[in-house]
Amino acid sequence: MTDEADTIGVFGAGAIGCYVGGMLAASGLTVHFLGRESAVETLQQHGLTLTRFDGPQAGVPSSKLKISSDPAVISKCDLILFCVKSQSTPEAAVDLAPHLKSSAKVISLQNGVGNVKALEDALGAERVFAGMVPFNVLSSGEGRFHRATAGNILLADDPATRQLAQFLTAAGLTAETSSDMDAVLWGKLLLNLNNALNVLSDVPLVRQLSDRDYRTVLAAMVKEALVATSKAGIRPAAIGRVQPWLIPHILRLPDWLFMRVAQSMLAMDDKARSSMWDDLQKNRQPEIDYLNGAIVRLAEEMGTPAPVNRKVIELVKDAFGNGRSPALSGAALRQMAAV
Ligand SMILES: NC(=O)C1=CN([C@@H]2O[C@H](COP(=O)(O)OP(=O)(O)OC[C@H]3O[C@@H](n4cnc5c(N)ncnc54)[C@H](OP(=O)(O)O)[C@@H]3O)[C@@H](O)[C@H]2O)C=CC1
Numbered sequence: 001m002t003d004e005a006d007t008i009g010v011f012g013a014g015a016i017g018c019y020v021g022g023m024l025a026a027s028g029l030t031v032h033f034l035g036r037e038s039a040v041e042t043l044q045q046h047g048l049t050l051t052r053f054d055g056p057q058a059g060v061p062s063s064k065l066k067i068s069s070d071p072a073v074i075s076k077c078d079l080i081l082f083c084v085k086s087q088s089t090p091e092a093a094v095d096l097a098p099h100l101k102s103s104a105k106v107i108s109l110q111n112g113v114g115n116v117k118a119l120e121d122a123l124g125a126e127r128v129f130a131g132m133v134p135f136n137v138l139s140s141g142e143g144r145f146h147r148a149t150a151g152n153i154l155l156a157d158d159p160a161t162r163q164l165a166q167f168l169t170a171a172g173l174t175a176e177t178s179s180d181m182d183a184v185l186w187g188k189l190l191l192n193l194n195n196a197l198n199v200l201s202d203v204p205l206v207r208q209l210s211d212r213d214y215r216t217v218l219a220a221m222v223k224e225a226l227v228a229t230s231k232a233g234i235r236p237a238a239i240g241r242v243q244p245w246l247i248p249h250i251l252r253l254p255d256w257l258f259m260r261v262a263q264s265m266l267a268m269d270d271k272a273r274s275s276m277w278d279d280l281q282k283n284r285q286p287e288i289d290y291l292n293g294a295i296v297r298l299a300e301e302m303g304t305p306a307p308v309n310r311k312v313i314e315l316v317k318d319a320f321g322n323g324r325s326p327a328l329s330g331a332a333l334r335q336m337a338a339v
């Protein structure tokens with residue numbers, strides 16, 4: 001493969017784009033970042049500092065960082081990591097389309113189950129691939145991005161994505177391909193139902209997961225999702241060690257037993273939050289309609305119940321409307337969600 005063919009683009013210089021693209025750049029690959037003006041200014045000043053809870057620090061000095069707010073930078077790239085929030089996908093795809101090389105491949109690293117289809121419709125199905133990032137990345141300003149949880153990146157299986165998986169693994173991010181990314185994205189969606197609870201609790205994920213009242217609300221949301229997906233013939237894949245059908249049962253265990261059984265779920269540092277919590281801190285719009293909203297829509301289609309997801313959506317929208325978390329205790333949330 002020539003140097004030219006190794007060129008990577010990152011569309012959306014936020015938490016995931018900067019962390020994943022930054023690790024690739026730190027490993028010596030050519031990576032072009034496309035970001036908003038404000039992100040470009042910050043990163044041109046500070047470069048990238050990439051930390052992780054379970055491994056060494058990496059970084060890219062500003063002098064070596066290729067970043068622009070002009071989508072034309074993407075015309076140099078062969079593999080484009082698409083890293084915007086779900087609500088930005090249609091507009092970003094319009095910005096991206098005129099600058100894509102005819103041979104370029106676009107890999108969505110987004111949460112949610114609708115982004116790949118939206119990108120396929122806008123850019124052509126043959127060039128779009130699903131990806132799934134299991135870990136949390138927090139941005140703390142001045143080009144600092146911290147990976148706070150663990151897991152392997154999964155990519156749809158194709159020669160181009162196999163090459164990307166090798167680049168990612170060589171850069172210190174384990175990545176594999178999967179032949180059933182639909183199942184993977186639905187499996188990830190089950191975990192992302194917790195993003196909304198993190199907005200409502202305003203506590204780190206590890207503290208939230210250690211509280212049985214919060215877990216009971218999450219268990220109810222996951223159960224609604226499992227009933228709707230089962231009726232729709234969708235089989236979410238296991239992300240990590242726990243099979244999806246077991247998740248609600250494990251979440252409802254008493255604290256002492258949960259701590260023993262769910263050690264892999266709790267393998268994170270105490271900074272880990274959800275990307276939706278991060279959105280609230282930074283006055284951005286939440287992805288709620290694409291996460292819990294996708295479950296409510298499927299449940300409506302299937303005629304299955306989803307009152308807890310509906311209530312949580314309402315509370316999250318109120319929180320974003322007020323610009324702050326209600327910081328609900330697990331017990332208060334449980335009462336409000338009638339679980
Ligand atoms: N953060 C995390 O821990 C994880 C996130 N994910 C998923 O990854 C995806 C990205 O999330 P995350 O990195 O947190 O999001 P961020 O909001 O941190 O990053 C996205 C960036 O893309 C920018 N952007 C959006 N549209 C455009 C455009 N047309 N041109 C240039 N820049 C644009 C956004 O700017 P602006 O805000 O101004 O629109 C923002 O700076 C989401 O689907 C998320 O759910 C998956 C796993 C973990």
Ligand SMILES: CC(C)(CO)C(=O)C(=O)O
Nearest residue numbers: 134135136191273274275
């Ligand atoms: C890693 C995880 C599951 C953390 O909640 C996430 O996907 C997010 O924050 O969006």
